[in-house]
Amino acid sequence: MKYYYTRILTASAIILSILLIVLGIILGQFFHLFGENVDATIQQTYWVYLLFILVLVFVVTMFVMAKILQQYVQPIDHFTGVIHQLARGNYQARAHNEDSEINHQLTNSINEVAQKLQGNSALRAMEQERLKTLVSSIGSSLLMFGRQGAINLVNRVFEETFHRDGEELMGKTFKDIGLPADIEREIETIFLTEEVRSFQSQVVLKEGIRHLEVYGAPVIGENGNWLGIVIIMHDITELVRLEQIRKDFVANVSHELKTPVTSIKGFSEMLLDGVVEDPVVKKDFLEIMYKESNRLQLLIEDLLRLSSMERGSFEITREPVDVIEVVEQSIKIVQARVQEKDMRIDLHMPEQFIIPADHDRLVQVMVNLLNNAIAYSQEKTIVTVSVEEIEGNVEITVRDQGIGIMPSELPRLFERFYRIDRARSRESGGTGLGLAIVKHIAEAHQGTVTVDSEVGVGTVFRIHLPIDEQM
Structure with a gap:
């Protein structure tokens, strides 16, 4: 801008200088008319002529300045307004003045910059929307802390799990949001060591005790700058429950099978060893063995039937x-x-x-x-x-x-x-x-x-x- 204003001022000074020189030359030609022996009528005619010349010079000067303003100053004001709109974030603003070759080049340059800024803004908005959608779609609670330990990102799952408002948490430190003590300690350890941590935690919520698999890691920028840490908490309550059911099932099956097998084995050994001679007692032993074998058979049949149902091979005939x-x-x-x-x-x-x-x-x-x-x-x-x-x-x-x-x-x-x-x-x-x-x-x-x-x-x-x- 300073370049164009300098050229405008220089051109205006040159024009005024030329006009003044011309005016001086003209006045010099009639300098002798100012003598005392010159007729007053001639002098009066000269002053009228001089006034006419001054008015003509003023009109020419005004015309030249108007053309200069139209040629240079108005386009510059237009370009300045467009640039201000771009600076305020209105990337749809465009320059439209192309009266001269210089203005045409400047218009194309400004519009090219505006177009690139608009494209970058749209790309950034799309990337932010993708990131927001991705973070919200993650099935685990997610927290991101800045370098000073303040929260700068919270996803929807965390809000629903811990019944907290993400907007209220923004800017708070990890010690101010009511996380369990063991999670706070691990987060502090990650800040101190800048190492990846993985651990399990139990959280008491309104729904009851929830088991969480917590993963924490430092966030490193493209240039190797340490930006903060990210914490991901995956709810494994159902997995823990299923694992407990599996353990109970194995223990129960072992116990249920052991009881009848032990009875059958013990009574059969006594009969084979000839310890029992009384026919009535033998019959009682055999009845117990028969009853336990039936119970064992029912258990195995129910296990096979239930296993078939859970494998999906179970079919019904309607x-x-x-x-x-x-x-x-x-x-x-x-x-x-x-x-x-x-x-x-x-x-x-x-x-x-x-x-x-x-x-x-x-x-x-x-x-x-x-x-x-x-x-x-x-x-x-x-x-x-x-x-x-x-x-x-x-x-x-x-x-x-x-x-x-x-x-x-x-x-x-x-x-x-x-x-x-x-x-x-x-x-x-x-x-x-x-x-x-x-x-x-x-x-x-x-x-x-x-x-x-x-x-x-x-x-x-x-x-x-x-x-x-x-x-």
Whole structure:
């Protein structure tokens, strides 16, 4: 800009100098007219001529200056305004003055710079949107701290997990946001050592205890500058729960298999050694061995059946099935156990209720639920079975007057080998897999199984199965 203003001032000075020289020359030609012997009329004519020359010079000068302003100053003002808009972030501003070759070049240069700035701005906005989407889409909690330990990035998962507002956390240090003490210590260690850290932590939240796999690492810029650290916290609560279930399953299987095998082995060794001579005692031993072998067989069959269901190779055959007939057949199967405990089964159901289902699997479900109700009920109590239609599903309800289940035990009730009362379950001959099988069969029919219970009052199992076949 200084270059153009200098040229404008120089040109204006040259023009004025030329006009003044010309004016001086003209005045010099008539200098003798100022003598005392010159007629006053001639002098008056000269002054009129001189005034005319001055006015003409003024008009020419004004015309030349106007052309200079139009040629140079106005384009410069226009270009200055465009540059100011670009400086304020309006990258859509463009220069349009192309009256001269210099202006044309300057216009093209400014517009080229504006176009590149607009492209870079759009690219930066797109990259920021991508980063924001990526950070928000990560299934783990993410925190990024600057070099001074202040938070400069929080993702949505962290906000939802810890019930915090990300905007309120911005600018705070890691010690001011209420993280668990072990996570704070590890973050401080990462700041001090600038090394990658990985560890597990337990966090107490509103939903309960959550297990987190925490990964922390320093953030290094392109030029090797240390920019801060990033912390990623992955929720592994479900993995921990499944691992505990696996451990419990292995321990339970080992225990359930060991008990009958030990009994069979011990009694058979006594019989082979000839320690027992009394025929009655021998018969008792053989009956115990037979009973334990049956229990072992049932356990293996249930394990194989459950394994087949969980592998996905379990299939059901859908055909029109009368739910009422399924309930009646199941009651006949458990009738002997009902009579042993002097119990009664009350029925509340229509004469017929047809649904598409697997008949044998439904019988297995009902037998398991009835056996479970009988096993955990006192003598001379009532088991109530009802069938009704609710919102497009058939609801089969089995209600007992048994010992009930603690609320803390309900979530694990359908786990394999989970028992409320191990001694009573073992006495009743149960394998601990019945309810797990019930759940899998119900889900294979696109149905559900739920349970409600009150200690000392009884338990209610509800099976919901679709009335119309679902593919």
